[in-house]
Amino acid sequence: MTDSHCPYCALQCAMTLTRDEGSVPPLVVAGREFPTNRGGLCRKGGTSAELLRAPDRLTAPLVRDADGVLREATWEVALDLLADRLRTIAVEHGPDAVAVFGGGGLTNEKAYQLGKFTRIALRSKNIDYNGRFCMASAAAAANRSLGLDRGLPFPVADLDAAHAVLLLGSNVAETMPPFVPHLSGARDAGGLVVVDPRRSATADLTEEGRGMHLQPVPGTDLVVLQALLHVLVAEGLVDEPYLSARTTGWQDLARSVAAWWPERAEQVCGVPADEMRRAARLLAAASPARGGAGAYVLTGRGVEQSRQGTATVTAAINLALALGLVGREGSGYGALTGQGNGQGGREHGQKADQLPGYRSITDPAAREHVAGVWGVDPEDLPGPGLPAVALLQALGRPGGPRALLVHGANPVVSAPRADAVADRLQALDLLVVCDIFPSETSLLADIVLPVTQWAEEEGTMTNLEGRVIRRRAAIDPPAGVVSELWIWSQLARRLGAPGSWSTDPAEVFDELARASAGGRADYSGLSHARLDREPDLHWPCPATDEGQAPHPGTPRALLDRFPTPDGRARFIAVDHVGPAEELRVDAPLFLITGRVLEHYQSGAQTRRVPALLAAQPTPFVEIHPLLAHRLDVEEGEEVELVTARGRVTAPARVTDRVRADTVFMPFHHPGTGSVNRVTNDAVDPISSMPELKVCAVEVRATRAAAPTSAQEAIA
Numbered sequence: 001m002t003d004s005h006c007p008y009c010a011l012q013c014a015m016t017l018t019r020d021e022g023s024v025p026p027l028v029v030a031g032r033e034f035p036t037n038r039g040g041l042c043r044k045g046g047t048s049a050e051l052l053r054a055p056d057r058l059t060a061p062l063v064r065d066a067d068g069v070l071r072e073a074t075w076e077v078a079l080d081l082l083a084d085r086l087r088t089i090a091v092e093h094g095p096d097a098v099a100v101f102g103g104g105g106l107t108n109e110k111a112y113q114l115g116k117f118t119r120i121a122l123r124s125k126n127i128d129y130n131g132r133f134c135m136a137s138a139a140a141a142a143n144r145s146l147g148l149d150r151g152l153p154f155p156v157a158d159l160d161a162a163h164a165v166l167l168l169g170s171n172v173a174e175t176m177p178p179f180v181p182h183l184s185g186a187r188d189a190g191g192l193v194v195v196d197p198r199r200s201a202t203a204d205l206t207e208e209g210r211g212m213h214l215q216p217v218p219g220t221d222l223v224v225l226q227a228l229l230h231v232l233v234a235e236g237l238v239d240e241p242y243l244s245a246r247t248t249g250w251q252d253l254a255r256s257v258a259a260w261w262p263e264r265a266e267q268v269c270g271v272p273a274d275e276m277r278r279a280a281r282l283l284a285a286a287s288p289a290r291g292g293a294g295a296y297v298l299t300g301r302g303v304e305q306s307r308q309g310t311a312t313v314t315a316a317i318n319l320a321l322a323l324g325l326v327g328r329e330g331s332g333y334g335a336l337t338g339q340g341n342g343q344g345g346r347e348h349g350q351k352a353d354q355l356p357g358y359r360s361i362t363d364p365a366a367r368e369h370v371a372g373v374w375g376v377d378p379e380d381l382p383g384p385g386l387p388a389v390a391l392l393q394a395l396g397r398p399g400g401p402r403a404l405l406v407h408g409a410n411p412v413v414s415a416p417r418a419d420a421v422a423d424r425l426q427a428l429d430l431l432v433v434c435d436i437f438p439s440e441t442s443l444l445a446d447i448v449l450p451v452t453q454w455a456e457e458e459g460t461m462t463n464l465e466g467r468v469i470r471r472r473a474a475i476d477p478p479a480g481v482v483s484e485l486w487i488w489s490q491l492a493r494r495l496g497a498p499g500s501w502s503t504d505p506a507e508v509f510d511e512l513a514r515a516s517a518g519g520r521a522d523y524s525g526l527s528h529a530r531l532d533r534e535p536d537l538h539w540p541c542p543a544t545d546e547g548q549a550p551h552p553g554t555p556r557a558l559l560d561r562f563p564t565p566d567g568r569a570r571f572i573a574v575d576h577v578g579p580a581e582e583l584r585v586d587a588p589l590f591l592i593t594g595r596v597l598e599h600y601q602s603g604a605q606t607r608r609v610p611a612l613l614a615a616q617p618t619p620f621v622e623i624h625p626l627l628a629h630r631l632d633v634e635e636g637e638e639v640e641l642v643t644a645r646g647r648v649t650a651p652a653r654v655t656d657r658v659r660a661d662t663v664f665m666p667f668h669h670p671g672t673g674s675v676n677r678v679t680n681d682a683v684d685p686i687s688s689m690p691e692l693k694v695c696a697v698e699v700r701a702t703r704a705a706a707p708t709s710a711q712e713a714i715a
């Protein structure tokens with residue numbers, strides 16, 4: 001029996017893995033007692049062992065031949081060819097012409113080594129990752145306002161006792177089911193407030209007096225937050241002693257929300273003014289300043305994946321600060337991190353502007369420290385590269401990258417405006433994809449390399465509460481499958497790179513720990529051996545001097561001071577701009593996107609689990625009954641969604657869970673029903689996060705569309 005954690009989301013539910021050679025797959029997964037999941041697993045975690053022996057698992061390198069067919073090759077041949085192509089492209093076009101796209105599912109060791117490989121083996125500045133689609137706005141806002149980006153700066157279990165939780169744009173009932181029990185304190189007190197344009201499964205948790213569901217116009221959450229703050233000011237519900245002791249900028253901030261009285265906000269966001277008043281009072285009543293049991297403000301992708309995502313999260317932090325919640329035991333603000341290692345994945349150097357330890361690549365002291373650990377001259381480290389959307393847009397264009405290495409992402413399905421992304425990938429001289437399965441992105445590649453997954457490897461993951469946990473190997477990988485640490489060491493040797501390239505995850509972790517020492521995300525007091533003994537350590541956890549007790553880790557950050565220059569949190573005034581696309585005559589509805597319980601992300605993994613595929617075999621479009629009537633669409637009928645980027649089709653699900661001016665579609669499927677073929681790649685100016693959640697769309701029944709195209713053909 002081996003103790004490990006789930007391969008999927010950031011809750012990182014604890015599991016016991018048991019070998020059973022008689023069963024298929026030969027590994028049995030069971031939920032294990034742990035503070036985050038308390039023994040629970042969702043359907044995805046419970047069926048995750050099926051990924052280990054899926055029939056189309058990649059087990060040999062594939063190289064595209066002269067006829068354009070991907071054919072099996074030996075590792076020696078594939079790596080020699082790859083190193084040769086990388087060298088040629090770098091010589092002809094410069095080192096930045098080789099770019100890297102990483103993933104928030106990679107272990108800390110892999111995320112670290114990938115950043116190092118890009119900077120000192122490829123000597124390229126161009127590395128970014130799918131976390132840019134996921135956590136970038138929450139990270140940017142928390143760094144700006146609080147000086148620290150740790151998704152939840154407190155343990156998940158702290159939520160249990162709170163009497164109010166404001167949950168903005170998050171559907172935890174489907175995206176992290178074992179998290180839901182942590183909302184029971186708030187639900188029992190009638191204090192769960194869910195903000196979502198859809199009546200999601202999470203909104204259902206507020207029924208029967210357990211809280212409120214606010215259903216704003218998509219993309220207007222910032223206005224809801226301004227109105228809540230306005231009510232706090234108008235009714236004298238802010239925490240004055242906290243404001244003067246722990247924050248700066250309150251007076252200006254208070255003035256900035258003066259114009260958002262609830263009736264005016266209602267005109268923009270559509271949420272009844274009195275509901276916003278009630279929500280503000282409910283939060284205030286649970287806040288520590290009023291002697292309440294505790295209150296939390298939490299954000300998810302619904303408010304962050306927006307071109308004003310950073311501003312909206314900033315407004316959420318402003319609200320939490322005004323109530324005196326942040327940096328206080330039993331209350332707080334947090335962003336619910338998404339991918340398995342979404343937190344660690346954004347600390348060790350996979351981001352275009354970042355070095356390990358959550359350091360900035362433009363900071364001379366950070367460059368010197370990290371270059372010292374890597375054994376190179378700081379002058380030789382590149383500067384910041386392009387963030388994900390700009391990187392994907394630049395591929396194959398004059399002056400842009402000519403080669404891309406993809407590790408742990410499937411952007412052909414998950415990136416906004418995905419058809420344009422596929423075009424760019426095809427314009428490259430060289431596309432290399434490392435994956436477990438023949439993902440949609442790997443099908444476009446020139447070289448595909450098969451890698452180990454979760455239960456086949458050792459490593460660490462950092463979960464949504466900054467807890468560093470051990471991933472352990474319980475089963476051998478199929479013959480032919482290798483670890484990415486081995487691939488990078490082989491390539492580094494062939495490229496004549498400086499530095500050491502260990503393939504032992506424990507050794508790589510020790511180096512990561514040294515590189516992080518003194519940074520914001522300091523892991524220097526941690527090691528695999530220590531984490532094996534102590535499964536409860538949260539960063540920062542700096543090394544201590546010989547003879548001193550080890551640092552106990554930091555389950556609750558921000559308690560004494562904020563890591564800003566003056567130790568105070570900053571109020572930052574923000575404005576509502578709205579989605580990049582306005583509704584117009586030929587696109588009169590909002591299209592919003594998100595997830596279903598059974599599928600994970602681009603679906604590359606979960607579509608290969610028969611029970612999950614059977615439960616959600618196709619994409620779908622949720623349409624309100626009034627809209628369905630107006631469009632003459634019936635339940636199950638194929639509809640077409642047209643935006644400025646293109647069109648997709650999927651069956652309609654007629655339901656009053658969505659607003660009548662809005663349709664919803666999940667993004668887990670490829671092909672004609674892949675919603676990212678029509679989403680908008682406009683980005684937030686501060687975080688560079690794309691507006692995956694909201695765009696303007698026209699919806700029609702496909703049978704109505706047929707004559708139109710026929711008429712077009714005649715004309």
Ligand SMILES: Nc1nc2c(c(=O)[nH]1)N[C@H]1C(S)=C(S)[C@@H](COP(=O)(O)OP(=O)(O)OC[C@H]3O[C@@H](n4cnc5c(=O)[nH]c(N)nc54)[C@H](O)[C@@H]3O)O[C@H]1N2
Nearest residue numbers: 169170171175218219300301302338339594595597600601
């Ligand atoms: N089943 C499942 N679980 C997952 C994942 C998965 O793919 N599948 N992925 C993991 C990852 S990486 C992530 S990032 C998390 C994401 O977890 P969540 O953030 O909970 O997931 P989403 O479904 O993307 O979005 C949440 C909600 O945002 C709403 N929304 C859309 N537009 C708006 C808006 O303008 N305002 C507001 N307030 N809400 C809006 C949607 O209706 C949806 O219910 O889930 C993790 N867990």
Ligand SMILES: Nc1nc2c(c(=O)[nH]1)N[C@H]1C(S)=C(S)[C@@H](COP(=O)(O)OP(=O)(O)OC[C@H]3O[C@@H](n4cnc5c(=O)[nH]c(N)nc54)[C@H](O)[C@@H]3O)O[C@H]1N2
Nearest residue numbers: 130133134407408409410414434439593601602604667692
């Ligand atoms: N419209 C819309 N689009 C979205 C979102 C949305 O809400 N709406 N959400 C966005 C968000 S939050 C996210 S996080 C992204 C995620 O979207 P993607 O980046 O596409 O994420 P996955 O589908 O998890 O892709 C991971 C790939 O890596 C493989 N893999 C798993 N483990 C490993 C490993 O250790 N090494 C390697 N090399 N490969 C591995 C898997 O098989 C899979 O093919 O999607 C974004 N796209």
Ligand code: SF4
Nearest residue numbers: 006009012013042045
């Ligand atoms: S909630 Fe997340 S971590 Fe837990 S079992 Fe489901 S997918 Fe895995």
Ligand SMILES: [Mo]
Nearest residue numbers: 133134338339
């Ligand atoms: Mo995500």
